[in-house]
Amino acid sequence: MAYFFHFLNISNQIYLHCQWEYNKSSVNASHISLSAYGVCPAGWSSYKTNCFFLSRENETMPDAQVMCGIIARSYGKTGRLAAVPDVGTDTFLFNLIDASQYDSYWIGANDLVEEGKFVWSGTTMKATYAKWGQDQPDNRGGTEHCTAMRGKDFPFIGFNASWTDNLCTDLNNYICEITEYSRNLTRYDLIMFVMCGIIARSYGKTGRLAAVPDAGTDTFLFNLIDASHQDSYWIGANDIVEEGKWVWESTLLQVTYTNWGKDQPNNRDGAEHCTAMRGKYFPFVGIQRTWTDDPCTDLNNYICEINQ
Numbered sequence: 001m002a003y004f005f006h007f008l009n010i011s012n013q014i015y016l017h018c019q020w021e022y023n024k025s026s027v028n029a030s031h032i033s034l035s036a037y038g039v040c041p042a043g044w045s046s047y048k049t050n051c052f053f054l055s056r057e058n059e060t061m062p063d064a065q066v067m068c069g070i071i072a073r074s075y076g077k078t079g080r081l082a083a084v085p086d087v088g089t090d091t092f093l094f095n096l097i098d099a100s101q102y103d104s105y106w107i108g109a110n111d112l113v114e115e116g117k118f119v120w121s122g123t124t125m126k127a128t129y130a131k132w133g134q135d136q137p138d139n140r141g142g143t144e145h146c147t148a149m150r151g152k153d154f155p156f157i158g159f160n161a162s163w164t165d166n167l168c169t170d171l172n173n174y175i176c177e178i179t180e181y182s183r184n185l186t187r188y189d190l191i192m193f194v195m196c197g198i199i200a201r202s203y204g205k206t207g208r209l210a211a212v213p214d215a216g217t218d219t220f221l222f223n224l225i226d227a228s229h230q231d232s233y234w235i236g237a238n239d240i241v242e243e244g245k246w247v248w249e250s251t252l253l254q255v256t257y258t259n260w261g262k263d264q265p266n267n268r269d270g271a272e273h274c275t276a277m278r279g280k281y282f283p284f285v286g287i288q289r290t291w292t293d294d295p296c297t298d299l300n301n302y303i304c305e306i307n308q
């Protein structure tokens with residue numbers, strides 16, 4: 001396991017990581033905006049209860065599908081190529097396409113399983129709504145099974161502002177979809193599901209808040225905390241789902257090893273469901289080098305982990 005430490009509080013961190021991530025990643029799903037907090041990550045567009053992301057890169061349709069999954073996971077979500085079930089979504093996405101600098105985007109509709117029967121990838125939904133262009137879908141050469149949306153600037157009349165079936169191995173930009181975050185999102189969601197994921201993704205990894213399965217890991221991390229001269233770090237233990245049932249954010253497995261401080265966890269005001277490690281510099285006696293339950297909305301540094 002490799003651990004990553006954060007020394008700044010969240011408002012600073014977000015900015016720094018935006019910059020960092022943006023520079024390092026080939027993906028434009030790079031930054032989180034606090035104003036979008038609770039709906040979609042910044043760089044994504046909200047429509048009804050979904051968030052959509054338009055790529056800057058060209059991929060084949062299968063690779064685009066994989067990319068949507070990878071990008072979504074960095075936000076703690078499952079993702080897929082966009083489904084376009086109705087004219088409202090279609091218009092919304094065409095407007096995004098026309099505002100972008102590209103004119104051709106994969107969406108999820110495909111007839112890979114059965115010729116002429118288009119379904120949305122990653123779902124069992126039939127593509128009932130469609131906005132096929134002139135003579136489309138024409139299954140040209142008997143080999144066109146994936147669907148691209150062509151914006152109004154697409155240079156062939158009859159194909160612009162409509163859908164077309166395409167070779168799945170063609171290269172197009174692509175549109176990913178995730179469900180939006182709950183509108184009563186807490187900072188817990190942001191830190192747990194977003195920041196560690198983003199940091200990890202910049203290393204080509206998946207990441208999460210640290211789990212502390214044993215005394216050896218605990219001591220190791222406390223030594224790092226003390227060396228940082230900061231005093232309070234989130235780890236992944238939480239009892240959000242069921243009061244008093246502590247699980248690790250990464251695995252949802254029950255927390256077995258613990259190192260609670262004096263009178264902790266005390267679920268103060270019925271509202272403490274996340275866990276911070278307090279280092280030796282923490283200013284209250286009886287709490288140093290132990291864990292405490294805290295409101296998930298408190299601001300603490302945090303420790304991420306990735307697999308080596």
Ligand SMILES: [Ca+2]
Pocket residue numbers: 111115116139142143144145146165
């Ligand atoms: Ca076909």
Ligand SMILES: [Ca+2]
Pocket residue numbers: 136137138139140144164165166
């Ligand atoms: Ca075609």
Ligand SMILES: [Ca+2]
Pocket residue numbers: 239243244267270271272273274293
């Ligand atoms: Ca609690």
Ligand SMILES: [Ca+2]
Pocket residue numbers: 264265266267268272292293294
């Ligand atoms: Ca407490």
